[in-house]
Every structure is written in C-alpha cells, then in structure tokens.
Amino acid sequence: MQVTIVEKNLSLNDFQKDYINGKIENLGTLGERVDDESTQVRVDVEVNSNKTSNKNITVEVTMFVPHAVVRAEVYATTVEEGMDLAVDKLKKQLERYKSKRNRRDMGGKWIPASTLEEISSTQDVGVETSPIVKRKTFKASLMHEEEAIEQLELLGHGFYAFVNSDNNNFNVVYRREDGTFGLLNLTA
16 A cells, blocks of 8 residues: 655654554455555545534545545544544444445446355345435435525434525535535536
C-alpha cells in the first residue's frame, strides 16, 4: 500500500505518523486485494475551527482499492482517537467490499463471483441479485435551497431532492455529520 499523510493546520510528530502508518498497515491484513501495491491510501488530518465541540481534529482516510473507493471521516479530540474511530469504520466497509459476490467490469458487465473470490459449490453462480430492494418515483418540487432544508428537517431525513428554482438544476441537500448542510448540484 502507498500511504500519503496530509497535514492541515497542524504538524504531526513522528509518533503520530508511525501510529497512523501502523493502523493503515493493520487494515492491509483484512484481505489480499486491500494490501495490493495498487492500493493508495490518503490520510488527511486537520484541525478544524468548530468551536461548538471539543472534537477539533478531523481525520479523513480514503482508500483507493481495486475497483472501489473506501472512505471514513471522523471528528475527535486527538489524532490517535481519530485514527482509531476511522479504522473501525473502515473495517466494516472493507468487510463489505470483500464480501461482494459480484462486481462490474469496465464495460459494465457483471463479473461472476467465482473469478473474484472462492465460493462454495452449493451456491448458484448464475443468479444475479440486485442490492436495490425498493424503488420510488416522485415528482421533484421547484423550490429554493432554504425551503429544501426546511423540508429536510420536517421529514427528519438525511437528504432531500428537489429542483432548484434559482438555476433549474436537480439538487440534493443533505445533513453532514457535524450538523451543517451540504448541497449536491447535479448536471448532465
């Protein structure tokens, strides 16, 4: 694995850098595809200016594993605590990454699980199942961003899709982990 540590608004000491590298190396033991030479890991450690909480360290770990990107972002009081929390999140995501039965190739066709992982002989390789269990169709409402945030809060959801009346683009407003809001502007 190729590990890159990016420091923002702080300077990490050698102990902290070794701690981060050790935690990332331990993630490599979860699978051979994770510990591949093509796997790149970027660790961003930042002191944020969020004064409402004592968790002023942001640790963001992004792993570029073969055919996927695995990412975790956490807020903590120390770099070590942040790495521990991020590694816990990444372990769950990497287990899910390893357990996928089917993947798509670059052309969008399904690759059978037998070419990616060993599977038991009792499983039917030809059956493809979709991870989507429910589909909904709705008419997106024309509204301003502030109205969309209000709808999001009224519904108690984590995101809300709408057509922005300012630019007529399809937008998604979402609640971030720190309680603030983000906006996705989708264009074709």
